[in-house]
Amino acid sequence: MEIPTLADMLIAHERVKPYIHRTPVLTSRFIDDLMGASLFFKCENLQKAGAFKARGASNAVFGLTDEQAAKGVATHSSGNHGTCLSYAAGRRGIPCTVVMPRTAPQAKKDAVKGYGGRVVECEPSTTSREAVFAEVVAETGAEFVHPYNDPRVIAGQGTCSKELIEQVEGLDSVIAPIGGGGMVSGTCLTLSNLGPQVKIYAAEPEQADDAYRSFKAGHIIADDAPETVADGLKVPLKDLTWHFVQNHVADIFTASEDEIIEAMKLIWKRMKIVIEPSSAVPLACILKNKDIFAGKRVGVIITGGNVDLDKLPWM
Amino acid sequence: MEIPTLADMLIAHERVKPYIHRTPVLTSRFIDDLMGASLFFKCENLQKAGAFKARGASNAVFGLTDEQAAKGVATHSSGNHGTCLSYAAGRRGIPCTVVMPRTAPQAKKDAVKGYGGRVVECEPSTTSREAVFAEVVAETGAEFVHPYNDPRVIAGQGTCSKELIEQVEGLDSVIAPIGGGGMVSGTCLTLSNLGPQVKIYAAEPEQADDAYRSFKAGHIIADDAPETVADGLKVPLKDLTWHFVQNHVADIFTASEDEIIEAMKLIWKRMKIVIEPSSAVPLACILKNKDIFAGKRVGVIITGGNVDLDKLPWM
Numbered sequence: 351m352e353i354p355t356l357a358d359m360l361i362a363h364e365r366v367k368p369y370i371h372r373t374p375v376l377t378s379r380f381i382d383d384l385m386g387a388s389l390f391f392k393c394e395n396l397q398k399a400g401a402f403k404a405r406g407a408s409n410a411v412f413g414l415t416d417e418q419a420a421k422g423v424a425t426h427s428s429g430n431h432g433t434c435l436s437y438a439a440g441r442r443g444i445p446c447t448v449v450m451p452r453t454a455p456q457a458k459k460d461a462v463k464g465y466g467g468r469v470v471e472c473e474p475s476t477t478s479r480e481a482v483f484a485e486v487v488a489e490t491g492a493e494f495v496h497p498y499n500d501p502r503v504i505a506g507q508g509t510c511s512k513e514l515i516e517q518v519e520g521l522d523s524v525i526a527p528i529g530g531g532g533m534v535s536g537t538c539l540t541l542s543n544l545g546p547q548v549k550i551y552a553a554e555p556e557q558a559d560d561a562y563r564s565f566k567a568g569h570i571i572a573d574d575a576p577e578t579v580a581d582g583l584k585v586p587l588k589d590l591t592w593h594f595v596q597n598h599v600a601d602i603f604t605a606s607e608d609e610i611i612e613a614m615k616l617i618w619k620r621m622k623i624v625i626e627p628s629s630a631v632p633l634a635c636i637l638k639n640k641d642i643f644a645g646k647r648v649g650v651i652i653t654g655g656n657v658d659l660d661k662l663p664w665m
Numbered sequence: 666m667e668i669p670t671l672a673d674m675l676i677a678h679e680r681v682k683p684y685i686h687r688t689p690v691l692t693s694r695f696i697d698d699l700m701g702a703s704l705f706f707k708c709e710n711l712q713k714a715g716a717f718k719a720r721g722a723s724n725a726v727f728g729l730t731d732e733q734a735a736k737g738v739a740t741h742s743s744g745n746h747g748t749c750l751s752y753a754a755g756r757r758g759i760p761c762t763v764v765m766p767r768t769a770p771q772a773k774k775d776a777v778k779g780y781g782g783r784v785v786e787c788e789p790s791t792t793s794r795e796a797v798f799a800e801v802v803a804e805t806g807a808e809f810v811h812p813y814n815d816p817r818v819i820a821g822q823g824t825c826s827k828e829l830i831e832q833v834e835g836l837d838s839v840i841a842p843i844g845g846g847g848m849v850s851g852t853c854l855t856l857s858n859l860g861p862q863v864k865i866y867a868a869e870p871e872q873a874d875d876a877y878r879s880f881k882a883g884h885i886i887a888d889d890a891p892e893t894v895a896d897g898l899k900v901p902l903k904d905l906t907w908h909f910v911q912n913h914v915a916d917i918f919t920a921s922e923d924e925i926i927e928a929m930k931l932i933w934k935r936m937k938i939v940i941e942p943s944s945a946v947p948l949a950c951i952l953k954n955k956d957i958f959a960g961k962r963v964g965v966i967i968t969g970g971n972v973d974l975d976k977l978p979w980m
Contacts, residue, residue: 374689376711379713395937396691396936396937396938398694400937615974618939618974619939619974621711622710622711622715622938622939622940622970623711623937623938623939624933624934624937624938624939625937655937659930659933659934659977659979660979660980662974664974664975665975665980
C-alpha cells in the first residue's frame with residue numbers, strides 16, 4: 351500500500367491546473383439562516399466533465415511517462431470516474447478504455463465516448479467485469495486507474511480542499527460525501543497537513559451506510575449492491591481510503607433517501623445549481639445534526655452535477 | 666424623461682456592492698466547440714434573489730433619502746422585479762408592497778413574502794392593477810419603482826456589464842435577453858461609455874417579438890399579452906429603454922419556443938446551472954446566427970434562475 355503524501359498532492363495540483371477549473375465557492379444566506387451556520391459550497395459540479403473526479407483522473411493521466419501513456423489508460427466504472435478518465439485521456443491525446451456493464455445507462459456510455467474514450471461492455475456481475483477488464487489490459491497494456499483506491503487519484507482529489515482553504519479563511523470543518531472514499535481521503539491528506547485544526551466529516555446515505563458501519567466497527571465492512579438515489583456512493587472503502595478515514599475523519603453521518611432528495615431540491619432551488627443526489631448528502635446530514643455545526647464555518651464539497659434531467663428524483 | 670448617466674451607474678455600483686453578489690463568469694468548452702465561438706456566461710442566476718433585478722432594485726432602494734425610505738417602496742410585478750424589490754427593501758428594513766394578479770403563481774407570491782414584502786392582489790387586468798396600485802400609493806406614500814422604465818433601475822442593471830468587462834478582457838460583443846429592456850438598457854449605458862468597441866445584441870422569443878419589430882420599425886410596438894415560455898420577456902419597451910435600444914443596440918435576434926427550451930436544457934446539462942427560460946434565449950439566438958459570432962469573444966448575460974422545479978418546460 352503506497353500512501354500518497356503532501357508532496358504528491360502539491361505536485362498533483364501543479365500538474366492538473368491546466369486541465370481543471372479552480373471551481374467557485376458559493377454561499378446562500380437563506381440556507382445559512384436555515385442551518386444557523388456559515389456554509390461554503392465548493393462547487394465541483396462546475397468542474398470539467400461535471401465532477402471532482404476530473405482532478406484525480408487528470409493527475410493519473412498526466413503523471414504517466416510517455417511510454418506508459420502511449421498504451422493508454424483503462425478503468426471499470428459506470429459513473430463519473432469513467433467519464434473523467436476519458437476526459438483527461440482526451441486532453442493528453444491517449445487511448446482510454448472503460449469497462450461498463452451493458453445495463454449501464456446509455457447517457458453514461460455516451461459521456462465516455464463524448465470525450466473520445468472507448469466503452470467495452472461486460473455482464474452486470476463482478477466476475478464478468480474482472481474477466482473483461484483483464485482482457486482489455488492484456489490486449490492494450492493500458493495503465494489501470496482505479497476510481498479511488500489509487501494514490502495518484504487520492505492526491506488529485508486532495509487538490510480540491512487545498513483550493514477550498516485558499517478560498518475561504520477560518521473554516522471549522524469540511525464535510526464531503528463518502529462512497530469509496532476518494533474525495534474524503536484526498537481531503538484528509540490535504541487538511542491533516544495544511545489545516546489540521548479543520549474537522550473532517552463524511553456523509554453517507556442510510557441505505558448504503560457501509561463506511562459509517564466500518565468507521566464504528568473499526569474495520570472495513572463492504573455491502574453487496576446497496577440501493578440508493580445517491581448512485582455515486584454505492585461502492586465500499588478499500589485499504590488506502592480506509593487508512594485515511596480511520597486516521598483523520600472526525601465522524602460519519604447518514605441521511606435517508608427522502609432527506610437527500612429534499613436537500614438536493616433545496617440546493618437547486620436556492621443556489622441555482624444542478625447537483626447530483628450524492629452531492630446533497632452532506633447538506634442533508636448538516637440539517638439533521640444542526641447542533642454540531644451551529645455557528646461554525648463549514649466547507650461543503652459539492653462533488654458533481656451529472657444527472658439525467660428527464661428523470662429527476664422528485665418527479 | 667431622465668436618462669441615467671455613466672456617473673449614475675458608477676454610483677449605483679458603489680451603492681449596491683454590499684447587497685449583491687459579484688457573480689461569476691462561467692465557460693463551457695463543449696458549448697464553445699458547438700458554437701465555434703468563446704462564450705462567457707455572466708451568471709446572474711446566482712445573484713441575490715436569483716436574478717439581475719436585485720441590482721436595479723437595490724440601487725433604487727438604497728438611493729432613497731431616509732424620509733422617502735420610511736414610507737417604503739411599491740411596484741407591480743408578478744416576476745423577478747417584485748421579489749428583488751422585496752429583497753432590497755428587506756435589507757434596508759423598509760416596507761415593500763407588490764401588486765400582483767390574484768392568478769399569479771403562489772410561488773411568486775411566497776417569494777415576495779419570503780423577503781418580508783407585502784403582496785396586494787388585483788384582478789388580472791391592467792385597469793384593476795392600476796386602480797389597486799394607485800390605492801396602495803395613496804395609502805402608504807410609497808415610492809414607485811418601475812420594473813425597468815426607471816433611471817435608477819437602469820443604472821443598477823448597468824453594473825452587471827461593468828463587472829463583466831472587468832472579469833473578461835477583449836469582448837467583441839455582449840448579448841442579453843430583451844423584454845422591457847432594463848438589462849439591455851443598462852448594458853448600453855455601461856458599454857457605450859466603458860466599452861464602445863463591444864457590440865450589443867438583444868435576444869427575444871419569436872412569440873413575444875415586440876422589441877424586434879420595434880427595432881425594425883423605428884418606433885415602439887407593444888403587444889397585448891403575448892404567450893411564451895420565457896415569461897420574463899412578455900412586457901413591452903417604454904420610452905427610457907427605447908432610447909437605449911434605438912441608439913446602442915446592433916441587432917435583435919429571435920428564437921422559437923423549442924429553440925429556447927433546447928438551449929435551456931443544454932445549459933443545465935453542460936454547465937450545471939439552473940436558469941430560467943428567459944436566460945436561454947441568447948444562446949438559442951447564437952446557435953441560429955453562428956456566422957455572426959464565429960471566432961468572437963461573446964459575453965452572454967444569464968439573467969435569472971427562478972423556475973418551478975416541479976414544472977420544467979421539457980417535462
